[in-house]
Amino acid sequence: MVGRTEHFVQLINTYCLDVESILAQLASSIDLPEVDFSKLAALAAEVTERSSRIGAEHVRLxxxxxMQACEQMQKQKYETFLNALFH
Incomplete structure (x- = not known):
């Protein structure tokens, strides 16, 4: 049982570190003069997938x-949804 708990804790820690890094990329990329919405959508999809694996439903949603804001190329919507992730 202890081994499973340890594995779960490690999984959550890895998720947090990885997602924190991706969110930093998502935040910094929107300030570039030329916004690459396809890259941002791919990064958001990666967080969505990782969040699904551990049940982080709020982050996934x-x-x-x-991703929808990226498809629509709506910078303001994107910033609104990104800010929601940090609060």
Whole structure:
């Protein structure tokens, strides 16, 4: 049982570190003069997938909204949804 708990804790820690890094990329990329919405959508999709694996439903849903904003190339919507992830 202890081994499973340890594995779960490690999984959550890895998720947090990885997602934090991706969110930093998502935040910094929107300020570039030329916004690459396809790259941002791919990063948001990666967070969505990782969040689905561990049950982080709030994060997953927020990233679905981010991907939709990217598809629509709506910078203001994107920023709104990204800010929601940080609060």
């Amino acid at each position: 927020a990233c679905v909204d981010l």
